[in-house]
Amino acid sequence: MAGFFIPNFKKHSLKTKILMVCLGNICRSPLAHGILENMLDSNKFEVQSAGTGAWHVGNKPDPRSIEVAAKNNIDISRQRAKQFSTYDFEIYDFIFVMDKSNFRDVIKLAKTPQEIEKVSLILDSTHPGQDKEVPDPYYGGEHGFKQAYDLLYKACEKIVSSGSFS
Ligand code: 4NP
Secondary structure (H helix, E strand, O other): OOOOOOOOOOOOOOOEEEEEEEOOOOOHHHHHHHHHHHHOOOOOEEEEEEEOOOOOOOOOOOHHHHHHHHHOOOOOOOOOOOEOOOOHHHHOOEEEEOOHHHHHHHHOOOOOHHHHHOEEEHHHOOOOOOOOOOOOOOOOOHHHHHHHHHHHHHHHHHHHHOOOOO
């Protein structure tokens, strides 16, 4: 029948959806989530985060991430950790990972080349072609969290200004 409307059930909304991924979803990706969300119009974009591991599912971000974000006027305290799943490839348009091990773990779950294409190292934005990683600050001191914040802030600025989402 002409004009018959077939809804796209896979695309859950008209917003562009972006997922930040790290290992535990309590240190780096919650920061990336909060920073990028703060830079984008929430009517047009949805930002989320997840971890490739399940240890911290349901937990708040690490207090050191909450603190460095708060010092920069970003509240990430209401985030809760989730585990990345193969279904996320259907939900999200862009998937940014923090390091090469996250990259391998995420693309293992992809079913098509189009799904793999959604995934990139977040620091490819500021350091193209260098395979640069956001160091995992979990086992270190506060300096690592500040370093992660600074790297991620610059990366998100670059991603937004380069028009990657248009
Ligand atoms: P994240 O840091 O991947 O930046 O959230 C980590 C947090 C927890 C663990 C590892 C990394 N962990 O092994 O529990």
